[in-house]
Amino acid sequence: MDCIDLETCEVFQGAEGPTAPLICVIDLPEHPFGITEAAQGRRASVARIPIAAWGDNLTPWPAPGLRDxxxxxxxxxxxxxxxxxDSVVPALERRHGIRPRALAICGYSLGGLFAFHAFCRDACLVACASLSGSLWYEGLVEDLERHPFDGxxxxxxxxxxxxEPRSGAPIMRRVQARMERCAELCHEYGCGVGIVMGPGNHMQHHQERLEAGISALDSFLGRQETTGMIRCAPTERRPAMKTHPCLTLFATASLAASLALTAGCSAQPSLPTEGSTSIDRGSDNVAQSFSSTALAVVLDNGSVLFIDRDTESPYYPGLDTARIVDADGNETSADALASGNVVRVTGNGIMLESYPGQYPGITDVEIVDEGAPENLEPYADMISELNVERDPAEPAQATVEYRTEQAVVSLMPQTNGYTWSYEENGEGVTVTADVADPVQAKADDLIDAQVDGPTDATVSFDxxxxxxxxxxxSEADIAGATDPNSINLPxxxxxxxxxxxxxxxTIEPGYRYFFEATFDAGTVGYLFTVREG
Known part of the structure; x- marks a missing residue:
């Protein structure tokens, strides 16, 4: 075969047996990911698919290199x-005696780009996980806008x-904005969508992201066992063309969906299920409901964290106005929550995209099982990381959140100069980082928000x-300046x-925004631009 070395492919059969869904994970032959470990204990089967020459074999069309x-x-x-x-999956079916009822795909970096592009191109792939995906790739978003598909x-x-948006070649720094735009379009085309912003840069936390991505796919696919899915045969495969306006919007913390595929892999409109928000474009009534179960964690600083039991994703619950009921059915307060409690969470389903997530729209929390701290042992590493205090030498990080018709979107604007003080070894230290004037940055190098008109944006800090x-x-005024390296626009x-x-x-398309925040430790400037959505 030209691109894939079939002999080194592996299949780790899932607990559901030969007909379990199959998750194809793109791997590097020379530097393999920990797929063997990540595949353990899954309901779905997992296939390791080594592909050489990622820059050639995983990119959707030719493009210049990142740098000269x-x-x-x-x-x-x-x-x-x-x-x-058409070749590898059928060969693996014959070799391992499997007949998966559904296919999904997962990849990291350029593998994540490939996984997402493949998902958009072929309706036989019912789910995908793009992990630190190279969604900055030239022309990807524009191609997705020109070619809607049935999701x-x-x-x-x-x-x-x-x-990740703060490092690498300039085009790579747009990765978060491009990822969010891809997610918005998937919402628009009818897909359920999950977004997780985790710690670290592109070269860190590979295994955690891989395991979380496979868990998300496994959870989604595991809910489909009674839907009668029929996977496409090679001759039946066809592009996933958009055929109807149905839209089902999923909160980040929820993977529930209703999925029915008929022969030929033509996706049918799904009915709302628990954990989804159904939006009817043809009426003014929007029905919203979201229910899930979670484990409660009381962190060292006294704050409460929930870990979704389906997705294993942590999030901070908004409990100020929530009704909280104990295991005996009596109303109580958030102070009654203890580490290890199993809780049923009900709210509007809108999860703010951060890490951990934030769920401000909770209406009810019911303690369904007192549980015990031992319930949290599988999440010890995650909890330990979240209990670690932030590095006082690191300037404050900002998150800008805004709402579109499809989703709540967040971005992390780039830092644009700061003065920051902290204590080290008993002595005060002050660091000043000077940068160019905000109007001297190139618009294409900036993180961007995408809105249709004036939109409220909320800025929060860590x-x-x-x-x-x-x-x-105005970006038009900046672009029209005669000497962009020396412009001094008011x-x-x-x-x-x-x-x-x-x-x-309020943010508006066509403008560049600089904001300077004051903290006890100093001041920090942040910069982003706003484009037409």
Missing amino acids: GDAPFGGHGDRTLRELL AGRYAYFSLGKK VPASDLRVTRW GEDVQVTASDGAYVF
Whole structure:
């Protein structure tokens, strides 16, 4: 075979036996991921698919290299996809005596790009996980906008390290904005979508992201066992063309879906299930409900964390206005929650995209089992990481959140200068980072928000801020300056409202926004731009 070494492919059969769904995980032959470990204990089967020459065989079309002198990308991804589905999967079925009732795909980095592109191209792939996916790839979003597909009953999972947008070649720094746009389009086309922003950069936490991605797919696929799915035969495969306006919007913490595929792999519209929000475009009534079970964790600082039992994703619950009921059915307060409690959580289903997630719209929390701290042992590493205090030498990080018709979107604007003080070995240290004027940055290098018109944006920080000042410039004025390296354009002040420890201001397409926040430890500037959605 041209792209895939069939002899080194492996299959780890799932607990559901020969007909279990199959998750194809793209791997590097020379530096394999920990797929063997990640495949253990799954209901679905997992296939390790080693593919050489990622820059050629996993990219959707040719593109220049990232930097001067780098080899160009070959763009043979569609050929690899056909080889995978038409030759490799049938060969693995014969070799291992399996007949999976559904197929999903998972990959990291360029493998994540390939997994997502394959999912969009072929309806036989009912789910995908793009882990730190190279969704910055030139033309990807534009291609997805030009080629809508039928996503009803299908699921796309995205994860990214929160430091990834701050490193690498300039085009790579757009990865979060491009990932969020891909997620929005998947929502629009009818897919269930999950987004997780985790710790670290592109070169860190590979195994954690891999295991979380496979868990998300396994959980989604495990809910489909009674739906009568029929997987496509090679001759039946066809592009996933959009055929109807049905839209089912999934919260990040929820993987529940209703999935029915008929022969020929034509996805049918799904009915709302527990854990989904159904949006009827043809009426003014929007029915919203979300229910899940979680394990409660009381962190060392006294804050409460929930870990979703289906997705194993942590999130901070908004309990200020929630009704909390103990195991005896009596109303109580958040102080009654203890580590190891099993709780049923009900709310509006909108999860703010951060790591851990934030779920402010909770209406009810019911303790269904007192449990015990021992219930949390499988999550000890995760909890230990979240209990670690932030590095005081690191300037505050900001998150900008805004709402579109499809989703709540978050971005992490790039830092644009700071003065930051902290204590080290008993002595005070102050660090100042000077950068170019906000208007001197290239628009294409900036993290971007994408909205259709004036939209409220909420800024929050990982340490409390005491003040926020926002300035904006027209991108047209910046582009029209005669000498962009020496321009000195006056900015326009933007009105800011403080709200529950966060700050709210209005963003509009065509403007660049710089905001400077004041903290006890100093001041930090942040920068992003806003484009037409």
